[in-house]
Amino acid sequence: GAGVSQTPSNKVTEKGKYVELRCDPISGHTALYWYRQSLGQGPEFLIYFQGTGAADDSGLPNDRFFAVRPEGSVSTLKIQRTERGDSAVYLCASSRDTSNTGELFFGEGSRLTVL
Amino acid sequence: GQSLEQPSEVTAVEGAIVQINCTYQTSGFYGLSWYQQHDGGAPTFLSYNALDGLEETGRFSSFLSRSDSYGYLLLQELQMKDSASYFCALPGDAGNMLTFGGGTRLMVKP
Numbered sequence: 001g002a003g004v005s006q007t008p009s010n011k012v013t014e015k016g017k018y019v020e021l022r023c024d025p026i027s028g029h030t031a032l033y034w035y036r037q038s039l040g041q042g043p044e045f046l047i048y049f050q051g052t053g054a055a056d057d058s059g060l061p062n063d064r065f066f067a068v069r070p071e072g073s074v075s076t077l078k079i080q081r082t083e084r085g086d087s088a089v090y091l092c093a094s095s096r097d098t099s100n101t102g103e104l105f106f107g108e109g110s111r112l113t114v115l
Numbered sequence: 116g117q118s119l120e121q122p123s124e125v126t127a128v129e130g131a132i133v134q135i136n137c138t139y140q141t142s143g144f145y146g147l148s149w150y151q152q153h154d155g156g157a158p159t160f161l162s163y164n165a166l167d168g169l170e171e172t173g174r175f176s177s178f179l180s181r182s183d184s185y186g187y188l189l190l191q192e193l194q195m196k197d198s199a200s201y202f203c204a205l206p207g208d209a210g211n212m213l214t215f216g217g218g219t220r221l222m223v224k225p
Contacts, residue, residue: 004157031211042202042215043158056209091158095211102148102163102206104213108156 002026004107006092012113013082021077021110023092029105031098032075034067035091037109043091049075050098082114117141117205119216126222127193135188135219137203147186148204148213149177158202161188190221198223 005024013019025032031050035043045059049069057067064082069075079086089111093104119139127133139147146165150158164170164179164186176189190197200220204213 033212035215040218040220042204042218043213045212045214048209048212056212093158098209098211100145100165100206101211102146102165102204102213103160104158104211106157106159 004092004094004105006090006107006110008110009108010111010113012115014115015082015084017082017114019079019082019112021079021090021112023075023077023107025073025075025092025094026105029094029096030072031095032069033093033095033104034075034077035093037089037091046077046090055098079112082112084114087112087114117207117214119203119205119214121201121203121216121219123217124220124222126224129193129195129223129225131193132189132191133193133221135190135201135203135221137186137188137216139184139186139203139205139216141184141205141207143208144181145206147177147179148206149175149188150202150204150215151199152202152218153199161201193223195223195225197221 033048034046037043047057052072064080067077089109091109093106121137149161152158162177179186200218204215
């Protein structure tokens with residue numbers, strides 16, 4: 001596609017439920033990043049993939065969070081046993097590779113609300 | 116680790132010039148990026164400075180001083196559509212993995 005696509009755009013769930021958020025990066029982009037953004041704050045890094053492997057997952061807050069990218073394209077962020085504090089906008093971004101250009105292409109995010 | 120500081124809010128009048136400052140701390144410096152984000156929208160890339168000096172792109176310019184660990188974004192001929200949040204960001208050792216500042220909310224008034 002032309003840009004980074006994220007689904008769903010909005011997700012409301014109940015505390016304790018399991019959630020999956022999907023990201024489809026720009027075609028040909030080998031690097032994929034997940035960020036989390038709370039209201040009025042900057043994006044906070046969660047995990048990044050180079051190809052199929054997670055190159056850095058140091059931003060994942062705890063073991064309830066997990067992400068995969070099995071074929072090096074689409075990625076899924078998985079959150080188990082959701083908590084109210086997980087409510088945020090989850091942003092996905094991609095870049096052609098990992099060279100330092102400072103430029104990421106972001107999707108519009110998935111807004112997660114945990115009741 | 117890396118950290119960035121920027122003012123939380125700036126207000127300016129349509130047609131004016133505004134400067135959004137960013138100071139940073141990092142163990143290894145590669146460059147400083149700027150992003151714009153409208154409410155409910157995706158962050159979009161504006162500029163990247165790897166070397167000292169001013170980079171101009173249309174109405175927007177970005178400046179970097181590595182010795183002062185400081186940069187700024189300059190917006191000229193402000194338009195109402197420039198009302199948005201602006202973030203400075205640092206790439207880390209791992210390529211384009213960015214650390215973002217808390218953002219500056221710019222309000223442009225008529």
